[in-house]
Amino acid sequence: MRSIHALLWVGRRRAAKDQRLAGVAILFPVVIMLLVGVLFGSNHPAPIGLIIKSNDQITQRLVSVLESSNSVSLHYYNNLPQMQDDILRGRVVAGVEIPQNFMSQVDEGKNPSIDLIAPAGQAPAITARTIVTAAVAVVSSEWTAALQASKKNHISLDKALAEAEKLTNSAETLISKKVSQQQSPFSYTAPSNLVLFVFITLLGASSAFVDTRKLGVFSRILAAPVRPISVVIGHMLGLFFLAIGQCVFLVVIGRVMLGVNFGDPLALGVLLVVLSLCAAGASTLLGTVAKSSEQAIAIGTVAGIALGMLGGCMWPTSIVGPAMAEFGHIAPQAWAMDAFVKLIYNGAGIGQILPDVLALLAFSVILVVISSTRLRHVISNK
Amino acid sequence: MKIEKVSGTGSLPVLECSHLVKSFASRKAVNDISFHIDQGECYGMLGPNGAGKTTTISIACGLLQKDSGEVKVNGKELNHKSILPKRDIGYVPQDLALYPELSASDNLRFFGKLYGLSGRDLEGRINETLETVGLIDRRDDRIESFSGGMKRRANIAAGLLHKPSLLVLDEPTVGVDPQSRNAILEAVQLLSNEGMAVLYTTHYMEEAERLCDRVGIIDKGQIVAEGTRRELVEQLGSLDRIRISVSGMHREGAEVLRKLQGVQEVIEIGDEIEVLIPQARLKLPSVIEALIENHLPLTSLEVVEPNLEAVFLALTGRELRD
Numbered sequence: 114m115r116s117i118h119a120l121l122w123v124g125r126r127r128a129a130k131d132q133r134l135a136g137v138a139i140l141f142p143v144v145i146m147l148l149v150g151v152l153f154g155s156n157h158p159a160p161i162g163l164i165i166k167s168n169d170q171i172t173q174r175l176v177s178v179l180e181s182s183n184s185v186s187l188h189y190y191n192n193l194p195q196m197q198d199d200i201l202r203g204r205v206v207a208g209v210e211i212p213q214n215f216m217s218q219v220d221e222g223k224n225p226s227i228d229l230i231a232p233a234g235q236a237p238a239i240t241a242r243t244i245v246t247a248a249v250a251v252v253s254s255e256w257t258a259a260l261q262a263s264k265k266n267h268i269s270l271d272k273a274l275a276e277a278e279k280l281t282n283s284a285e286t287l288i289s290k291k292v293s294q295q296q297s298p299f300s301y302t303a304p305s306n307l308v309l310f311v312f313i314t315l316l317g318a319s320s321a322f323v324d325t326r327k328l329g330v331f332s333r334i335l336a337a338p339v340r341p342i343s344v345v346i347g348h349m350l351g352l353f354f355l356a357i358g359q360c361v362f363l364v365v366i367g368r369v370m371l372g373v374n375f376g377d378p379l380a381l382g383v384l385l386v387v388l389s390l391c392a393a394g395a396s397t398l399l400g401t402v403a404k405s406s407e408q409a410i411a412i413g414t415v416a417g418i419a420l421g422m423l424g425g426c427m428w429p430t431s432i433v434g435p436a437m438a439e440f441g442h443i444a445p446q447a448w449a450m451d452a453f454v455k456l457i458y459n460g461a462g463i464g465q466i467l468p469d470v471l472a473l474l475a476f477s478v479i480l481v482v483i484s485s486t487r488l489r490h491v492i493s494n495k
Numbered sequence: 496m497k498i499e500k501v502s503g504t505g506s507l508p509v510l511e512c513s514h515l516v517k518s519f520a521s522r523k524a525v526n527d528i529s530f531h532i533d534q535g536e537c538y539g540m541l542g543p544n545g546a547g548k549t550t551t552i553s554i555a556c557g558l559l560q561k562d563s564g565e566v567k568v569n570g571k572e573l574n575h576k577s578i579l580p581k582r583d584i585g586y587v588p589q590d591l592a593l594y595p596e597l598s599a600s601d602n603l604r605f606f607g608k609l610y611g612l613s614g615r616d617l618e619g620r621i622n623e624t625l626e627t628v629g630l631i632d633r634r635d636d637r638i639e640s641f642s643g644g645m646k647r648r649a650n651i652a653a654g655l656l657h658k659p660s661l662l663v664l665d666e667p668t669v670g671v672d673p674q675s676r677n678a679i680l681e682a683v684q685l686l687s688n689e690g691m692a693v694l695y696t697t698h699y700m701e702e703a704e705r706l707c708d709r710v711g712i713i714d715k716g717q718i719v720a721e722g723t724r725r726e727l728v729e730q731l732g733s734l735d736r737i738r739i740s741v742s743g744m745h746r747e748g749a750e751v752l753r754k755l756q757g758v759q760e761v762i763e764i765g766d767e768i769e770v771l772i773p774q775a776r777l778k779l780p781s782v783i784e785a786l787i788e789n790h791l792p793l794t795s796l797e798v799v800e801p802n803l804e805a806v807f808l809a810l811t812g813r814e815l816r817d
Contacts, residue, residue: 119608123594123601130596329590333653336556336586337609338578 116339120347121354127321128355137317138359142310143366149302158186159241162196162208162230165189169216171256174278176211178248185244200230207231207241219253220260231429239301239429243458297374301429303367304375304453308446309417309426310363311356311388315396316413318352322400323409326491345485352396356389376456380463384452387473391445394480401487425450445476507570508533509583509661509692515554515564524550525561526716532661537683537693539707541700541803547716548696549589552663555694556586569660582610585659587651589666595639599630599649602638603656610657624652627685629678644675651679655686662686663694668702680706700804710803714811728801734759735775736799737782739768741791751789755781775800 128134163179165172180187188205190196196208208230212218218225229245231238259273266273297303325331334344364381367373375381399416403409421427424446441447452469455461463470508531517525525547532538540548553559555566560575567573573580593602600621607617625631628648633641638649647667654662664683668676683706687693697703703710704724711721720727741748749768753761757778760771772778775798786793 115611116609119605122608123597123605126597126601126605127594325594328595329588329592330594332553332558332588332590333586333592333606334609336558336581336584336588337606338581338611339609340578 116334116337116343117347117350120334120344121351124347124351124355131321134314134318138310138314138355139362142306142359142363145310146299146302146306146363146367146371149306158182158184159207159238159244160186160188160205161241161245162190162199162205163187164191164193164196164208164210166211166213167215170274171216171219171252172211174255174274175215175248175252178252179209179245182244182248185241197230206238207245209245219256222257225249225253239454239458297372299367299371299373300457301454303363303371303373304457305421305426305450307360307363307367308388308424308449308453309421311359311392312395312420312446313414313417314359315352315356315392316399316417317410318355319396319400319403319413320406320409322348322397323403323406326400327405331491341489345488348488349393349397349481349485352393353389356392357385360385360389374457375453376460377462380452380456380461380466383463383470384449384456384466384473387470387477388445388449391449391473391477391480394477394484395445397484397488398480401484401491420444420446423447429454442472445473448472448476508567509536509569510555510694511565511567512551512555513565513567515551515566516562517550517554517559518562523716525554528564528713528716528718530711530718530721532692532694534660534692535687535690536709537687537695537707539703539710540694540696540713541698541703541710541807542696542713543698546698546713548698548713549665550716551713552586552665552694552696556584556663557581558586582657583660585654585657585662587654587662587664587667589669591638591646591650593638593646593649593653596637598635598637599625599641599652600634602649603653606653607656612657620656620658624655627655628652628682642672642675644671644678647671647675648679648682651682659691661692661694665696666698667695668697668699700802700807703803712803712807712810714807719810720806724803727803727806730806734771734773735801737770737772737775737779738795738797738799739770739782739786739793740766740795741768741786742766742794744791747789748786748791751785751791752782755785 161179163176165176176187179185188199190199190208193208193210196205196210199205200208210228210230212227215225215227227245227249229242231242255274255277259270259277262268262273262276263270331344335341364375364385368375396413399409399413403412421444423441424444425441426446429450438447448469452461452466452473455466455469459465510532512531513529515525515528516523528547528551530538530540540551542548550559554561554564555573557566557573557575557577557580565572568580568583571577571580571583594605597605603621603624604617607613607620612620621634622631625634628651630645630648630652633645638646641649651664651667654664662683667683668679671679680702683693683695687706687708693706695703695706707724709721709723710727711718712727713719720730722730739748739752743766745763745766745768749761749763752758752768752770755770755772755778758770758772762769762771770782779796779798783793783796
């Protein structure tokens with residue numbers, strides 16, 4: 114315990130003296146969070162493009178529900194290339210194509226699907242997706258309910274539909290209000306930069322470990338009455354506390370300054386602990402394999418950004434296609450982002466994010482076991 | 496110059512290494528090395544780079560697992576898994592094993608905590624230790640702002656903090672300016688005189704000669720000779736030399752000196768006379784007296800004793816700095 118306490122103490126002292134660390138851990142993420150949030154996030158209705166390929170009753174109803182939403186504004190297009198072009202140019206944040214067979218899908222009792230095109234993930238695009246998904250659900254429920262009521266009560270479909278619409282109008286308003294009230298423009302950029310920078314910071318911190326190793330400090334530590342396992346625990350705990358400190362700081366900034374609702378505090382706490390553990394393990398592993406501090410910084414930065422991209426820290430994995438989204442889950446960042454999206458956008462609790470947390474925990478256990486074994490080997494052999 | 500030792504208990508050696516063997520792949524870095532160090536004794540391990548000095552002290556400090564042999568510190572067996580015997584050792588590695596971005600006092604505070612020091616005791620020891628190595632006025636400055644010599648002294652301070660009974664220094668003066676080297680040697684001498692056992696590795700013959708009570712000459716993983724400087728020189732059979740200048744009368748001077756008792760050989764080198772004689776310092780009065788009696792004007796006189804460099808060369812056929 115004495116040696117672990119000493120290692121934590123020296124880790125704190127070194128972190129306090131490291132100006133680079135303050136930049137990477139605190140300044141950069143906050144600046145990027147603000148920048149991306151201001152550029153791409155907004156409380157104004159998200160402009161979405163719409164292509165209508167049918168003029169049936171249910172399609173008209175879907176359009177009217179979307180038009181009535183305070184969270185989106187509709188821009189109509191005749192062809193897909195033009196809408197895609199406007200999405201790329203940022204004129205609309207997302208595009209929706211209501212297919213010709215939308216009504217027949219509902220009639221057949223299927224879960225209807227429409228095409229949603231969204232660019233690099235920003236909060237408005239996610240808001241648009243949420244609104245469109247909710248609207249489709251409302252309209253298809255109305256239609257199904259009206260069909261059944263018409264058959265059962267021997268009334269006309271129009272009448273049954275009018276009754277169903279009365280019931281769902283309040284639900285539709287609630288959806289729009291809920292979405293517009295809960296989502297800060299920084300709701301995606303805050304957690305994504307948190308995840309991105311926790312890994313970049315921790316992977317970068319491995320350079321300090323390489324320096325320590327090269328300076329022969331570990332030899333001197335082990336010449337003291339200290340067990341190698343204490344050095345391993347002390348080192349990893351130091352990194353863990355650094356990560357958790359950064360997480361808490363960025364969550365507080367996100368909540369207080371940027372108005373992001375991170376959802377259930379218990380679930381958030383569990384997620385941050387597992388995320389920090391994972392980052393500490395990755396940092397230690399890199400510290401034990403890098404040959405120089407320069408190499409550690411280079412690998413750490415590239416790996417942090419690349420895995421961040423794969424993991425949805427630059428854009429949601431939902432927009433890159435199912436195969437790529439699945440592949441992205443080779444990065445722990447993807448699991449962390451999935452959990453954050455569930456917490457923030459779906460109001461999920463610990464139960465709903467448990468699969469993501471367990472996956473992240475599995476990454477953590479693997480990284481901690483491999484890195485602590487390597488660390489023990491490295492410090493015992495200079 | 497050596498100062499009288501405080502004590503030597505004559506009981507257990509502080510460090511006892513017996514038949515140490517350590518191989519790296521097929522190369523034997525340490526090959527059956529045995530030595531001991533008593534309380535208040537400064538033991539020098541002299542040898543060229545790659546001779547096995549660092550490997551030996553890494554084993555002696557419990558940092559490296561030995562293939563065979565035994566290490567005892569104050570009678571307690573030490574291996575790479577031992578914890579308690581390490582309390583008695585102060586290790587000063589060849590590398591600058593300090594955090595450069597932290598101050599000298601913060602570095603010492605950290606290492607003090609590792610040895611269980613805390614509170615006033617720790618702060619007191621930090622000040623005492625920095626005083627010993629002459630860095631008290633720089634206690635709050637970052638190590639990275641220190642000169643090479645000051646860094647080395649801070650490195651030594653970290654090894655002294657917990658008052659070890661054995662101080663192990665691995666080439667502590669490499670790359671150090673003469674002033675700092677002198678400060679380091681004085682500090683080590685003082686500690687040895689205060690009763691601390693010192694294991695000092697170096698490839699600087701002058702340091703071994705100045706500091707060490709006994710010297711082990713190590714080459715290719717083996718101790719090829721061991722003893723006091725005098726014993727080692729006597730093993731070699733070399734004689735002391737007295738270099739004398741008698742202005743303009745060296746021929747006459749040489750004749751007079753040849754007749755002195757104990758003189759083995761007199762060589763005239765230019766205007767100088769070189770007299771080969773055992774225990775030259777003891778014979779100095781009779782040499783001076785003979786020159787004065789014969790009215791030979793003595794202008795300079797120097798005693799050149801055979802050194803460890805010569806011993807090393809004779810034993811290994813190589814220069815120390817090869």
